[in-house]
Amino acid sequence: xxxxxxxxxxxxxxxxxxxxxxxxxxxxxxxxxxxFRPVTPDHLDKDExxxxxxxxxxxxxxxxxxxxxxxxxxxxxxxVSYVWLSVAEGASLDVPFRYGLLIRLCPGxxxxxxxxxxxxxxxxxxxxxxxxxxxxxxxxxNADQVYxxxxxxxxxxxxxxxxxxxVEQSRITVLRRGPIRGLRVEGETADYYFGExxxxxxxxxxxxxx
Ligand SMILES: CC(C)(COP(=O)(O)OP(=O)(O)OC[C@H]1O[C@@H](n2cnc3c(N)ncnc32)[C@H](O)[C@@H]1OP(=O)(O)O)[C@@H](O)C(=O)NCCC(=O)NCCS
Numbered sequence: 001x002x003x004x005x006x007x008x009x010x011x012x013x014x015x016x017x018x019x020x021x022x023x024x025x026x027x028x029x030x031x032x033x034x035x036f037r038p039v040t041p042d043h044l045d046k047d048e049x050x051x052x053x054x055x056x057x058x059x060x061x062x063x064x065x066x067x068x069x070x071x072x073x074x075x076x077x078x079x080v081s082y083v084w085l086s087v088a089e090g091a092s093l094d095v096p097f098r099y100g101l102l103i104r105l106c107p108g109x110x111x112x113x114x115x116x117x118x119x120x121x122x123x124x125x126x127x128x129x130x131x132x133x134x135x136x137x138x139x140x141x142n143a144d145q146v147y148x149x150x151x152x153x154x155x156x157x158x159x160x161x162x163x164x165x166x167v168e169q170s171r172i173t174v175l176r177r178g179p180i181r182g183l184r185v186e187g188e189t190a191d192y193y194f195g196e197x198x199x200x201x202x203x204x205x206x207x208x209x210x
Contacts, residue, residue: 013175014098015152019166023110023138023146026165028129034072034080036133043079049118050079066093070134072126081117081126085110085134087141097149098174101181101194110138110146115157122156131164 028036041063043050050056062084063069071082086095088105095111097103105111112134117126131148138146148166150157175182175191182193 009176010178011176012099013173015171015173016149017152017158017171018147018149018169019161020145020147020169021135021164021166023135023143025139026132026136028132028136029125031072031125031129033075034126036070036072036130039069039071039079039082043073047079049082049116067095068137070130070137072121072130074121080121081115081130083115083130083134084113085137086113087138087143089141089143099176099181101174101183108142108144110134110141110143112146112148125163127157127160128163131161131166135164 041060044056044059044063050059059069066086068085068087069082070085071079074080086093086105087110088107090107092107093105094102095105095113097113103111112131115127115130117130135146146166147169148161149172150161152171171186173184173186175184177193180193182191184191
């Protein structure tokens with residue numbers, strides 16, 4: 001069984017939707033009882049939302065790097081919803097994607113990724129408002145376009161993204177074939193293949209500035 005699972009892990013694919021929105025200065029509504037602000041390291045070891053799936057360990061090692069960590073904090077000073085935002089300002093910037101693949105952002109592009117809301121705080125608009133805040137922050141950092149990718153079967157995420165005024169840009173299948181990673185962009189005839197840990201510049205084609 002373990003061998004079978006390992007083999008399955010080597011041959012996988014997932015289908016998702018890439019959305020984009022201009023990083024213009026919109027306004028984000030306040031969500032009663034929550035404050036949106038940068039997430040500081042002290043939250044990682046105490047807040048329940050970081051206790052699952054190795055998040056605390058993963059986020060500790062990511063903090064202090066090029067990516068911004070933002071979230072809603074409850075009145076009890078607990079982070080209950082968070083987003084990661086990456087903005088390529090002067091130079092290109094790589095962001096972790098699926099199966100060890102990286103997405104390379106061109107200057108002016110921003111990308112929102114690795115988001116969640118704690119189960120007991122879901123369906124209160126925190127994700128939608130968090131995405132809007134992140135879009136405004138991206139504009140403040142001179143990005144002109146913001147992207148987000150989510151799985152095709154993630155209804156809550158798709159609803160939240162669309163409610164935050166993102167529009168569908170493209171459907172993309174991410175493939176893992178043993179040591180090779182691939183991308184299949186809907187409407188394009190050829191797939192793109194990469195080695196593990198390599199960067200893909202596929203966002204470039206959606207860059208309005210090029
Ligand atoms: C996706 C997720 C972040 C949404 O968080 P949230 O704070 O509950 O989102 P919102 O309250 O802004 O709700 C977004 C929309 O999804 C709807 N929704 C919430 N849970 C839902 C569910 N289980 N199924 C379908 N729709 C759902 C809400 O009603 C809302 O729709 P509306 O705008 O039409 O009212 C949360 O479900 C989650 O943490 N999921 C696991 C991690 C994940 O999928 N992250 C996103 C990856 S990019």
